[in-house]
Amino acid sequence: MNILVTGAAGFIGNAVSLSLLARGHSVLGLDNLNDYYSVELKKARLGRCKEFAEQGLFSFKQLDITNTEDINKFFGENKFDSENKVISEELLKTLPHKTTSSSVPTKFDGIIHLAAQAGVRYSLENPYTYIDTNIKGTLNLLEACRRNSIDNFVYASSSSVYGDNAKIPFSTEDIADFPVSLYAATKRSTELIAHTYSHLFGIKAVGLRFFTVYGEWGRPDMAPMLFAKNILADRPIKIFNNGNMRRDFTYIDDIVNGTIGIFEWNAARKIIENDKNAARTFNIGRGEPVDLLNFVEVLENELGKKAEKEFLPMQAGDVPVTWADTSALEKVIGYKPSVSLAQGVKNFAKWYKSYYA
Numbered sequence: 001m002n003i004l005v006t007g008a009a010g011f012i013g014n015a016v017s018l019s020l021l022a023r024g025h026s027v028l029g030l031d032n033l034n035d036y037y038s039v040e041l042k043k044a045r046l047g048r049c050k051e052f053a054e055q056g057l058f059s060f061k062q063l064d065i066t067n068t069e070d071i072n073k074f075f076g077e078n079k080f081d082s083e084n085k086v087i088s089e090e091l092l093k094t095l096p097h098k099t100t101s102s103s104v105p106t107k108f109d110g111i112i113h114l115a116a117q118a119g120v121r122y123s124l125e126n127p128y129t130y131i132d133t134n135i136k137g138t139l140n141l142l143e144a145c146r147r148n149s150i151d152n153f154v155y156a157s158s159s160s161v162y163g164d165n166a167k168i169p170f171s172t173e174d175i176a177d178f179p180v181s182l183y184a185a186t187k188r189s190t191e192l193i194a195h196t197y198s199h200l201f202g203i204k205a206v207g208l209r210f211f212t213v214y215g216e217w218g219r220p221d222m223a224p225m226l227f228a229k230n231i232l233a234d235r236p237i238k239i240f241n242n243g244n245m246r247r248d249f250t251y252i253d254d255i256v257n258g259t260i261g262i263f264e265w266n267a268a269r270k271i272i273e274n275d276k277n278a279a280r281t282f283n284i285g286r287g288e289p290v291d292l293l294n295f296v297e298v299l300e301n302e303l304g305k306k307a308e309k310e311f312l313p314m315q316a317g318d319v320p321v322t323w324a325d326t327s328a329l330e331k332v333i334g335y336k337p338s339v340s341l342a343q344g345v346k347n348f349a350k351w352y353k354s355y356y357a
């Protein structure tokens with residue numbers, strides 16, 4: 001398939017792109033390469049796709065998904081005729097008057113939408129970025145699906161939509177209407193908008209609620225990277241809620257396999273008119289939460305250094321526990337996470353030390 005991956009320079013988007021390419025799909029990656037964290041790291045991730053780019057299987061476009069005009073132009077430029085030749089906007093104008101831009105097939109068989117303004121804490125200070133990127137950006141892509149007859153749309157949601165859910169593990173059957181951060185509120189909003197677009201326009205929109213993803217090429221604003229950085233520099237690490245935290249840490253490969261599994265399942269899925277199941281949401285996590293201090297201990301062992309810990313109260317917008325019930329995902333694609341915490345942290349620590357050597 002020809003797949004558009006948004007957020008392709010990001011942690012998950014890059015890993016998903018590489019795995020799609022390894023499975024024989026073609027990928028066009030899209031990202032605005034913003035400086036929320038190191039642009040160098042984003043570019044280095046893209047560099048991992050070089051071999052596939054040389055074979056003509058991977059290409060990249062720097063684009064801001066919040067810019068409606070640019071996004072529409074981009075989809076206009078990616079229309080192909082039956083011989084797989086690009087149909088330019090000029091050529092489109094010369095076609096019989098009944099041929100509208102949207103009646104010419106686009107290059108894309110589907111979209112994996114992972115671009116977002118991520119991070120719970122940053123959303124306290126930068127609320128508008130979240131509304132623009134996560135809500136308007138997602139709407140721009142759903143509109144592109146609608147106008148270009150793309151019906152396979154898989155997008156990133158988040159475990160944060162569960163807020164302070166008291167019932168564990170978190171199930172997609174649970175009500176998720178009480179987010180405790182603006183980040184979570186925007187992710188929940190995209191689920192609702194995606195549902196509407198599925199209902200109105202038959203787009204098979206599938207949201208994946210990711211649970212704390214970690215691994216090689218990870219995100220510098222997340223705990224594993226912050227911890228590794230400070231432990232190796234002999235600086236204290238911040239432990240919130242005095243260590244009374246449990247997280248369903250999920251290794252990147254398990255996230256990638258689940259995401260691609262769902263995308264391929266969604267491609268083959270037939271929906272009938274007014275199908276209440278056209279829009280779906282799934283949890284994707286390891287399903288085995290670990291104490292934060294336990295995670296730190298495993299990381300200390302792998303880095304060969306003890307952490308100095310600074311115990312702090314709970315942060316606004318944060319939740320004490322996350323725990324995924326992934327039975328729905330198991331039912332549809334046989335999903336079973338396979339990488340243990342010990343193995344995942346080992347891989348992560350090894351990469352971290354060599355990348356930042």
Ligand SMILES: NC(=O)c1ccc[n+]([C@@H]2O[C@H](COP(=O)([O-])OP(=O)(O)OC[C@H]3O[C@@H](n4cnc5c(N)ncnc54)[C@H](O)[C@@H]3O)[C@@H](O)[C@H]2O)c1
Nearest residue numbers: 007009010011012032034064065115116156158210212213
């Ligand atoms: N990593 C996790 O633990 C986790 C957990 C839950 C949900 N998610 C979600 O998964 C997705 C991927 O997360 P990630 O960890 O890879 O984050 P990331 O920040 O590494 O990747 C997101 C990418 O999107 C790009 N981007 C941001 N705004 C954009 C815009 N306006 N236009 C184009 N590109 C833009 C960024 O440059 C970045 O490369 C996000 O939607 C995130 O909210 C991640």
